[in-house]
Amino acid sequence: MGTGKKEANRRIRQGKTGDGLANVRVKGENFYRNAKKVKTLNMYKEGKAQRNSEGKITKAASFQSRDVPDARIEPNRKWFTNTRVVSQDTLKAFRDAMAEKANDPYQVLLKSNKLPMSLIRDGQDAKGIKQHEAKVAVETSPFAEVFGPKAQRKRVKLNVSSLTDLVGDTEKSMDTYEVRLEQARLLSGISGQDEEERQVAMAIEPVFDKGQSKRIWNELYKVIDSSDVVIHVLDARDPVGTRCHSIEKYLKEEAPHKHLIFVLNKCDLIPTSVAASWVRSVVPPSSADTPTDLVLRGVVRVEKVEHPEQYIPAVLNKVKRHHMEKTYDLKGWTNAVELLELLARKSGRLLRGGEPDLDGVAKMVLNDFMRGKIPWFTPAPSRNTDDNGVTDRDGRLGEMPKKRGLEDAGDTSNSVSAKTAANQPGSGRGYDREEVFEGFSSDYDAPSPTDLKDGSCVASSSPSTSTSKRRRKT
Known part of the structure; x- marks a missing residue:
């Protein structure tokens, strides 16, 4: 066929157009290497210079030529004329005027110019300038x-x-x-203490200073300022350690009209009597937090701590020995190091040469301590016997004074109360108007169907309070 205009259009329609180099052979192309592979290999060889037998460069590599172009400066009269300068007095007056306008609350910036105004400001305390000076000093x-x-x-x-x-x-x-x-x-929270009462500062890891920036504290104070009631959730295992004294001090001094409510969380992980004593006790103020306290409260992530095995003795001081033995099924250890070694060999966490991985096992123990796998709690502070407190209660969680006498419930309630009082071991008295709720008990015996009349529910009291069960009286 012809090669005219119609032939060119036919090739375009059929998609047979090309650059005209389809039949051009690349140097080095053969049966084993196509043109694309040869171009790739040539690209790898471009980084090397070609030398003769004497070692002299005959052809420089790509972008490595030693030929220096001729430098030429454009001729201009401005190179030889006077420059514009400003005196320090004029510059100081301009800075003062700019600072006065910038600090005026009634002045509004509508349009900013494109001049480098940062060069004339007194930014000696700026972080960027300090970093620049430090970089220059190092260089x-x-x-x-x-x-x-x-x-x-x-x-x-x-x-x-x-x-x-x-x-x-x-x-x-x-x-x-x-x-x-x-x-x-x-x-x-220790700003009012004397110098003798303050603790000596110690070197701690940088991870314990995370999350204490002004930006984070400002966000917290914004939430407090926009709230009427602040609910402070405390860990029932360690209520003293989980209190934020700076927030309490701020509410007491700056916002006394706001209500602060303490909520004990995770009460099912501690005995009922301990939770009740925490509810009615007065929590003493604590000093500055140590790194050990921050780790055990979960303030920092265990994975970020460099030497977690140094906090295991503090865990053993808070946890009873039989709880550790029951949790990990280990016996015969005398200190924290032996416990970690036994636990590492039992779980198979060994390093090269059969050495136990103390860091990994310590992180596992700390995570179990914080997540509730290991039972522990902090006992409530002891109170004096002559302390004025609630006198009409026995100190059990959930107890409340009785609101209604049995004589107001009718003859049916009186008969049921008499049967219940007779069934109680060691009880020689019946219910009266001044009787209070005896608290939660685990040894709760449900009344028989014959004792329940008119939809009434009667509960018998017991001195044991190991497990909490709800009891109702009608």
Whole structure:
């Protein structure tokens, strides 16, 4: 067929168009390597320079040519004329005027210019400028030039010109440190203590400082300011440790009209008598939290702690020995290290050479401690006998004074009460108007169907309170 205009259109319709290099053979192409493979191999070889027998470069590699182009500066009169400068007094006056306008609450910025205004501001305390200065200091004085066998520095370079300036700089940094220290004490709730009562600061891991930024605290205070009632959920196993004293202090001083409610959570993990004593007791204030307290309360993630095995003795101090033996089915250990070794060999967590993985097993024990697999609780603080408290209760969780006498319920209720009082072991008295609810009991005997009349439900009391069961009286 012809190769004219119609033939070209036919090739386009049939999709047979090409670049015209279909029959062009690439150097190196053969039966084993096609053109695409050859181009890929040539691309890999482009990074090497070609040399002759003497080792001299005959052909430079790609982007590695040693030919330097001729440098030429554009001729201009501005290179030789005077430049525009400003005096320090004029610059200071301009800065003061800008700061006055910026701090005026009645001034509104409608349109901002494109000038670099950040260059004329007094941003000496800005974080970016500090980072820039630190970067410049590291680049000008690397570690190898300051320390080591190749050190070139003979004396320390300070940013002061005299001893008086050094004293002023030291006092300024000390004042800044005291301000930050006072803020930290205010957040921890120990700002009013004396120097002798305060604990000595200790070096802790950086993970314990996470989540304490001003942004997070500001979000919390926003929620508190917009609320009328604040519900503080406490862990029944450790109510003292889970209290936030800074929030309580803020509500007491800044918002006394707001209501603060404490809710004990996870009461099913502790004995009923302990929960009741926590409900009616006065919780004493606690000091600053230690890293051990933060780990055991679940404030930080166990996976982020570097040496978790150092917190296992604190776990053993809170948990009874028979609970640990029953949970992990291990006996014969005397300290925390032996417990971790036995647990590692039992669970098969061994390192190279048969060494027990103490870190992994310690993390497992801490997770079991926080998630309720290991039973534990913190006993309530003891109270004096002459302390004024609730006198008409026996100290059981859920007890309440009786609201209605039995004589008001009718003859039917009196007969049922008499039968119930007779069935109680060691009970020689009946119910009266001043009787109170005896609390929850595990040894609860349900009344027989013959004792229930007119839909009444009668419960017998028992001194045991190991397991909570609800009882009703009508």
